[in-house]
Amino acid sequence: xxxxxxxxxxxxxYEIKQGWFxxxxxxxxxxxxxxxxxxxKTLAVVGESxxxxxxxxxxxxxxxxxxxxxxxxxxxDAVNPPASAAQTLRRTVQIVFQNPYxxxxxxxxxGAILEEPLIINTTLSKRERRVQALDMMxxxxxxxEQYGRYPHMFSGGQRQRIAIARALMLRPKxxxxxxPVSALxxxxxxxxxxxxxxxxxxxxxxYLFISHDLGVVRHIADDVMIMYLGIAMxxxxxxxxxAQALHPYTRALLDATPGLGRxxxxxxxxxxxxxxxxxxxxxxxxxxCPHVTDLxxxxxxxxxxxxxxxxxxxxxERFLDTQAA
Ligand SMILES: Nc1ncnc2c1ncn2[C@@H]1O[C@H](COP(=O)(O)OP(=O)(O)OP(=O)(O)O)[C@@H](O)[C@H]1O
Ligand SMILES: [Mg+2]
Numbered sequence: 606x607x608x609x610x611x612x613x614x615x616x617x618x619y620e621i622k623q624g625w626f627x628x629x630x631x632x633x634x635x636x637x638x639x640x641x642x643x644x645x646k647t648l649a650v651v652g653e654s655x656x657x658x659x660x661x662x663x664x665x666x667x668x669x670x671x672x673x674x675x676x677x678x679x680x681x682d683a684v685n686p687p688a689s690a691a692q693t694l695r696r697t698v699q700i701v702f703q704n705p706y707x708x709x710x711x712x713x714x715x716g717a718i719l720e721e722p723l724i725i726n727t728t729l730s731k732r733e734r735r736v737q738a739l740d741m742m743x744x745x746x747x748x749x750e751q752y753g754r755y756p757h758m759f760s761g762g763q764r765q766r767i768a769i770a771r772a773l774m775l776r777p778k779x780x781x782x783x784x785p786v787s788a789l790x791x792x793x794x795x796x797x798x799x800x801x802x803x804x805x806x807x808x809x810x811x812y813l814f815i816s817h818d819l820g821v822v823r824h825i826a827d828d829v830m831i832m833y834l835g836i837a838m839x840x841x842x843x844x845x846x847x848a849q850a851l852h853p854y855t856r857a858l859l860d861a862t863p864g865l866g867r868x869x870x871x872x873x874x875x876x877x878x879x880x881x882x883x884x885x886x887x888x889x890x891x892x893x894c895p896h897v898t899d900l901x902x903x904x905x906x907x908x909x910x911x912x913x914x915x916x917x918x919x920x921x922e923r924f925l926d927t928q929a930a
Contacts (some may be wrong), residue, residue, distance in 0.1 A: 607680065608641035608812050609778055610665065615639070615674035617660050621882060630882050634660040636835035637674070640828075644778060645805065647812040649822035649843075651858065652832035658815045661832075662783045666700045669687065679778055686800060696726060699772035703784035709756040709816070715742070715767055716752040718721060722774045729848035737774065745770045746800060760791035773804070781813045797870055798825055820864045833853045834881055834889040841914020846930065851911060851921040854890045890918070896920060 610709040617649050635657040642648045650658050663669040665676065667683055676683040679697050681690045696840040696850045709718060718736040723729050728736070739749050745766040756764055765785060772780055782801070788796040802811060804824060822829060823843070831854060847865070850856045857875075861867050876893040879885055881900040885892050891901040901920050908917040913926055 606643065609644045609679055610640070610642040610813070611675075611677040612641075612665065613675045614674060615661065615664055616672045617657075617664055618672050631828065632881050633835050633884070634881065635664065635671075638830075638835075638837060640831070640837075640840065641777070642811050642813065642828075643914065644661050644807045644811050645755075646827045647805065647814050647825050648830060649814045649816060649826035650827045650830050650832060651696075651816055651819055651822055653817060655878060655881065656832040657835040658817075658832060659783055662781050662813065662815055662837075665779075666781050667694060668700075690907060691730050692726070697777055698779040698781060699775065699777040700781045700783065701765070701768050701785050702771050703704050703787050705761060705768045705788070706756075708768055709764060709771075711756055711786065714753050714755055715747070715759075718756070718767060719771055719774055720770065726775055738770075739771045741774060741864070744804065760793075762797055765789065765797050768798075769800070769804070773808070773810075776808070777810070779811045781816045784817070785814075787816065787818070790886070801825060803824040817835045819858055820865060831858065834879065835883050836889065837915065837917065838890065839910055839914060839916045840908070841916075849912070849926070850923065851914070851916045851924050852890075852895045852918045854898055856924070857893075886915070896923070900905065 612712045615635055615638045616633065618633045621627050621715045623630050626862065636660060640648055650661060652658060664671050671684060678694055683694055683695055686694050716735065716738050719741060720734040723734045723737060739752060742749060742752065747763065747766055747770070756767065774847055785801070788798050789797060798821065801812065805812060810827070814822060826843045828841060829843050829846050831838045831852065833854050839846060839850065846855060850859055863891045879892055882912045887903050888894070888901040888906055891897045894901065906919045906920070908915045911921050
């Protein structure tokens with residue numbers, strides 16, 4: 606089976622102006638990310654603010670083009686698609702953002718918000734569009750009588766349900782969810798996560814699920830990719846990584862997550878995230894790693910297979926089969 610999504614060496618840089626007399630600098634937001642995602646599965650992308658998660662989301666949803674690398678979506682070249690494939694690709698992948706307040710047009714009723722993608726992309730009649738909108742509302746746990754209401758009449762969780770419904774109107778195969786529950790209260794977070802799990806099962810959706818919180822992705826992910834300064838530190842099946850994280854950064858993130866860390870040793874990632882304009886030589890995590898050596902400062906560790914996942918640490922063997930750190 607070929608994967609639904611195959612990304613190889615995806616990079617995205619931005620030019621940053623440095624004032625009148627200095628040449629612009631290159632900020633590498635995504636520095637060469639590769640992954641494969643099968644239909645119906647979830648890849649969670651996790652990391653601190655600024656590590657490149659949303660940039661990766663924009664690349665995968667075709668909002669921006671990568672500076673380098675390839676992206677194949679449902680067997681189509683998504684970086685330079687043939688004209689005939691462009692519309693198909695836009696229907697294949699949809700996105701849900703963190704903030705349902707900002708992403709829904711306040712002047713439109715829910716029905717109109719949900720039917721808009723159908724007006725633009727299909728030849729369905731008004732009646733058919735209404736039937737589909739009402740059907741999708743039921744699927745996401747909204748009631749038919751809410752069809753004529755405006756977004757401000759809904760709670761945050763309900764608004765995120767509307768945003769999810771809108772993203773699914775064209776029956777995409779891949780949903781990119783960029784921090785979809787981060788703005789919601791804890792109890793509501795769980796409801797929306799459960800909804801996403803149910804929809805995945807019913808519709809066979811693949812998710813690229815972005816979060817800064819390992820606790821959130823634990824329930825929803827099949828695979829997890831931990832990112833730091835635009836590159837993957839550890840990437841593999843959720844079971845492997847949660848059972849025994851091999852990268853010091855993953856271990857620090859786990860320890861900082863309530864309910865997941867080793868209780869004796871709370872090691873919140875220490876120190877400042879380096880500027881992405883001036884990333885450390887060698888290992889990008891070397892300036893904050895408790896186990897740093899001269900080798901780490903000098904040489905960037907490759908992402909390599911070890912114990913059923915990929916890990917980018919010279920000393921990843923250190924944590925194999927031991928809970929001691
Ligand atoms: N359009 C842009 N122009 C310049 N720099 C950008 C642009 N978009 C993102 N960046 C920079 O790229 C890096 C990655 O940003 P990105 O938004 O992808 O991170 P993130 O992981 O989504 O962070 P957060 O958790 O805060 O949402 C940051 O240093 C950011 O400042
Ligand atoms: Mg972001």
